[in-house]
Amino acid sequence: MEAVKKLIQESIDAKERFRTQVGPLKKASDAILECFKNGNKVLICGNGGSAADAQHWAAELMGRFKRERKGLPALALTTDTSFLTAWSNDYEYDTIFSRQVETLGVSGDILIGISTSGYSKNVIKAVKIGKKKGCVILTLTGRDGGDLKPLSDINIHVDSTVTARIQECHLLAYHIICELVDEALTPKGL
Numbered sequence: 001m002e003a004v005k006k007l008i009q010e011s012i013d014a015k016e017r018f019r020t021q022v023g024p025l026k027k028a029s030d031a032i033l034e035c036f037k038n039g040n041k042v043l044i045c046g047n048g049g050s051a052a053d054a055q056h057w058a059a060e061l062m063g064r065f066k067r068e069r070k071g072l073p074a075l076a077l078t079t080d081t082s083f084l085t086a087w088s089n090d091y092e093y094d095t096i097f098s099r100q101v102e103t104l105g106v107s108g109d110i111l112i113g114i115s116t117s118g119y120s121k122n123v124i125k126a127v128k129i130g131k132k133k134g135c136v137i138l139t140l141t142g143r144d145g146g147d148l149k150p151l152s153d154i155n156i157h158v159d160s161t162v163t164a165r166i167q168e169c170h171l172l173a174y175h176i177i178c179e180l181v182d183e184a185l186t187p188k189g190l
Contacts, residue, residue, distance in 0.1 A: 014158065014165035015172065024156045025173060028138050029180035031154060035110045035136065036181075041073035043105060043135070045097040045126050046114030049167050050140075051078040053114050057174045065178040067186040075104070077126070097126035107134030115139070116158075116166040118146020127151045140173055142166030 032042060042061060044054040054076040061074035077100045078084070087096050101111060111130035113123040118141040127137050127148065139152040142160055149155050158169040 010162065011165055011168055014160045014162070014169055017159040018169045018172065020159070021156050021173070024154055025176050026180070028154050028156060028173075029177045029184075031136050031138065032110055032177060032181055033184050035108060036072055036185075038108050040106065040108040040110070041075065042110045042112060043075055043077055043101060043130075044112040044114070045077040045100075045123055047120055047122065049163070050114035050116065050120075050123075050170070051076075053140075053167070053170055053174065054078050054112070056171075057112070057178070060174070060178045061181070065175075065182045067182045069182065069186045072181070072185075077101070094121045095125055097122050098129040101126045101129045101133065101135070105130055105133040105135050109133075109135045111135040111137055113137070113139045113148055113152075114170060115146065115148050116142040116163050116170075118143060118148040120148070124148055124151065140170045142169075 035042060044058050046054045055078055058074040058076040061072040063071065077097050084096050087099055105111060111127060113127045115123045124147055128151065130137055131151065137151060137153045139148050140156045141149050142158040145155065145157055149157065156173050158166040160166050
């Protein structure tokens with residue numbers, strides 16, 4: 001029982017420290033709204049649990065979060081298994097996201113890179129290509145932010161070294177952003 005209580009407290013403590021990210025969360029939701037208003041799209045990438053987060057976030061935007069609204073153009077770059085396996089087999093895994101950004105990204109799109117360590121090579125390469133293409137770079141990081149944090153236009157950072165706690169805060173972050181986007185795009189009271 002004490003071990004369970006300790007884990008719950010660890011999660012609560014991480015979220016308490018995460019309160020410092022109110023500004024970046026609002027800035028991220030504003031940027032995403034502007035992106036959609038201008039007819040652009042959101043591209044999202046990450047590995048492992050962050051790949052699952054990329055897919056979850058894209059689904060919330062394209063489908064719906066809490067309110068009925070039109071679908072929003074969002075794509076997780078982790079979902080095309082034919083491309084991912086062919087490209088990583090024929091070329092290299094480190095460029096699976098950057099190749100897609102090079103092909104699909106346009107100026108004004110938002111590229112979201114999720115990395116609990118901030119050192120995911122394929123996410124960093126995608127962000128560098130995204131910057132060259134004129135994408136707005138939004139990142140979600142943990143630990144010290146790694147090499148990804150300084151490449152960001154907007155960085156949402158989790159002050160923790162525990163991957164599970166970082167991922168829990170990343171989930172909270174994109175749910176907050178989805179809620180703010182929903183509120184801005186739908187009439188009150190729906």
